[in-house]
Structure formats: structure tokens, C-alpha cells
Amino acid sequence: MLSCRDVAQQASDHLDITDEPGLKPSMQMRLHLLLCRHCRRFIRHLRASRTLAVQVQQKHQRCEQGERILRQVKRDKPES
Amino acid sequence: MLYYPLINSGNAWRCNWARPRRSLCIQWAGVQTTQENLPLLSTISTLNVTPSTPDEQLVSAAQQGAEAALVELINRYQTLLLTVARAIVGQAHAEDTVQEAWLSIYRSLDRFEGRSSFKTWAVRIVSNEAKTRLRRESRTVALDEAELERPRLDENNFKNNGHWAAPPSRWHSETPDALLEETQLKRCIEKTLSLLPERQKAAFMLRDLEQQPLEEIADTLTISNANVRVLLHRARLTLLQVVEHYQETGQC
Numbered sequence: 001m002l003s004c005r006d007v008a009q010q011a012s013d014h015l016d017i018t019d020e021p022g023l024k025p026s027m028q029m030r031l032h033l034l035l036c037r038h039c040r041r042f043i044r045h046l047r048a049s050r051t052l053a054v055q056v057q058q059k060h061q062r063c064e065q066g067e068r069i070l071r072q073v074k075r076d077k078p079e080s
Numbered sequence: 081m082l083y084y085p086l087i088n089s090g091n092a093w094r095c096n097w098a099r100p101r102r103s104l105c106i107q108w109a110g111v112q113t114t115q116e117n118l119p120l121l122s123t124i125s126t127l128n129v130t131p132s133t134p135d136e137q138l139v140s141a142a143q144q145g146a147e148a149a150l151v152e153l154i155n156r157y158q159t160l161l162l163t164v165a166r167a168i169v170g171q172a173h174a175e176d177t178v179q180e181a182w183l184s185i186y187r188s189l190d191r192f193e194g195r196s197s198f199k200t201w202a203v204r205i206v207s208n209e210a211k212t213r214l215r216r217e218s219r220t221v222a223l224d225e226a227e228l229e230r231p232r233l234d235e236n237n238f239k240n241n242g243h244w245a246a247p248p249s250r251w252h253s254e255t256p257d258a259l260l261e262e263t264q265l266k267r268c269i270e271k272t273l274s275l276l277p278e279r280q281k282a283a284f285m286l287r288d289l290e291q292q293p294l295e296e297i298a299d300t301l302t303i304s305n306a307n308v309r310v311l312l313h314r315a316r317l318t319l320l321q322v323v324e325h326y327q328e329t330g331q332c
Contacts, residue, residue: 003242012313038247051256066154
């Protein structure tokens with residue numbers, strides 16, 4: 001039987017497993033989560049904070065240096 | 081925006097857009113452009129480049145010589161490629177590596193056939209450039225091996241029998257949309273993301289933003305599958321702790 005410590009330790013892997021349509025968490029993990037509301041909350045919080053971080057990062061993903069970079073690429077290495 | 085590749089441009093754009101090849105490369109090849117040898121209308125790329133234009137359309141337009149399309153692709157993926165390069169060659173050499181990668185992309189764009197997404201292809205190129213650079217310079221990046229060990233959670237959180245001693249507390253709001261409305265929390269997350277060690281940041285971006293398979297991330301970063309999982313575990317726990325702390329104190 002997994003302990004809460006084990007579940008917390010495997011929580012990140014659990015997100016990756018449940019993200020994949022073809023994969024299922026182990027029976028032990030499913031059983032533990034069925035019975036333990038603290039671990040369910042831990043995993044819910046882990047997932048929510050990940051989603052928040054993804055949304056924050058997405059807003060900073062774009063740079064506006066494309067023209068400068070392309071100019072440099074063409075200047076540094078003119079086409080032979 | 082209507083693009084007439086090369087015909088209106090004095091720049092010697094490469095012929096990589098020449099699909100079908102018979103049609104274009106007019107100025108580049110030094111051939112006078114006349115009404116007769118103008119490219120077929122179907123070969124002229126017409127594309128309104130916006131931040132929401134799909135990659136496939138941008139790639140196709142860039143292959144036909146539309147620089148604005150290539151500029152848009154760079155704007156989209158420069159940050160991602162820099163993060164990957166930093167994770168492999170370190171901060172000091174990352175910008176040069178990415179510049180080299182864009183040059184490779186620029187040179188081989190005509191050979192890109194869309195078997196993978198442009199993003200996957202570009203990440204592979206920057207990863208290869210970074211690995212080549214390390215080999216060429218006979219250099220290794222000092223790795224923080226401790227970063228690749230699975231961290232133990234705070235033992236104070238658990239009793240000896242492994243049950244929670246201090247269970248996760250309730251949050252005021254748990255949905256990402258509600259969390260996103262907290263301006264201060266967003267700033268805390270931004271700061272945390274900017275301070276994540278390079279490999280954790282790369283693993284987080286490749287997996288959680290770009291949803292790449294773990295095996296592909298391992299290959300890109302030249303580490304094992306298990307190590308990718310450890311990096312993800314560390315990055316996600318750090319982010320969780322930031323939100324936890326904010327929920328308790330209202331501060332970073």
C-alpha cells in the first residue's frame with residue numbers, strides 16, 4: 001500500500017501518466033487517491049499550479065526580435 | 081499582405097522557395113523578369129501574417145520567400161530555442177548557438193517537408209547545434225548532479241508512518257482561471273520561472289508548454305528519461321510551493 005509520502009513523491013509522474021490517453025495510474029495509486037482526500041488535494045494543487053505557470057509563461061513566450069535576428073543571419077552568413 | 085517573392089525584392093533570397101523549382105529564382109539567378117517568365121499565379125504566396133497564422137502556412141510562405149513569415153516564426157520560437165540551448169551549452173554560449181540554429185533553418189527550410197511540426201524540427205536543430213558546439217570545443221558543461229536526484233519532500237510534512245502530518249491546506253481558489261486573476265501571484269510565478277535552473281526550465285517548457293513526449297525531451301537535452309522526470313518533479317514542486325506560500329501569506 002502506498003503511503004501519502006510515496007504518493008506525493010510520485011505526484012509529478014502521476015500528472016504525466018494521466019496526461020497520456022493510453023496510460024493509466026497503477027492500481028495502488030488509484031486506490032490510495034480514492035481513499036485519501038489530502039493526496040487528492042495535493043495532486044489537484046500540483047496540477048493547478050502547473051496550469052497557472054503554463055499560462056503565465058505563454059504570455060512571455062513571444063519575442064519581437066525576429067527582424068533583427070533574420071538580418072543578422074543574412075549578414076553574418078551571406079548566401080554562397 | 082501580398083508577397084511577390086524576389087520579383088519586387090532586391091535581396092538575393094535563396095531559391096529555397098522554388099516550388100515548383102522551374103518557376104522562380106528570377107533575380108537570384110540573374111534572369112530578367114518579364115511578363116512572360118513571371119511565376120504562375122498559383123506559386124505566389126499570399127498570406128496575411130499575424131500572431132495567429134498557423135505554423136504550416138508560415139513555413140509554406142517562408143519557403144516561397146516571404147520574409148515576414150520567417151520573422152514571425154523566429155518571434156514565436158526564439159524564446160523556446162534559447163531555453164533549450166541554455167540547458168545544453170549554458171547561458172554564455174546560448175545566443176550564438178541559437179543564431180547558428182536559425183542559420184541552419186534558413187538554409188534548409190526548402191528541404192523541410194513537414195513530417196514533424198516546424199517547432200519539433202527547430203528544437204531538434206538547436207539541440208544538434210548545441211551538442212555539436214560542445215563537441216567542437218571539447219567542452220563540457222558543469223552539471224549540477226544533485227539537480228538530477230529526486231528531491232525528498234519536506235519530512236516535516238509527514239509522520240513516521242508516511243501519512244500527512246501537515247496536510248495540504250485549502251486554497252482560496254483552485255481553478256487556474258481564478259488564480260490567473262491574482263496579479264501578484266502571476267508576478268511571483270514569473271519571477272520563479274525566470275529563476276528556475278536552465279534544465280528544469282527547459283524540461284518544464286518542453287513538457288508542460290509544448291507537450292513533447294518524455295523520450296524526445298531526454299534526447300533533446302541528452303539526459304535519461306528518469307532525469308527528465310526528476311527535473312519536471314523539481315520544477316513543478318517549486319511552482320506549487322510558490323502558490324502555496326502565496327495562498328498562506330498573499331506574498332511571494
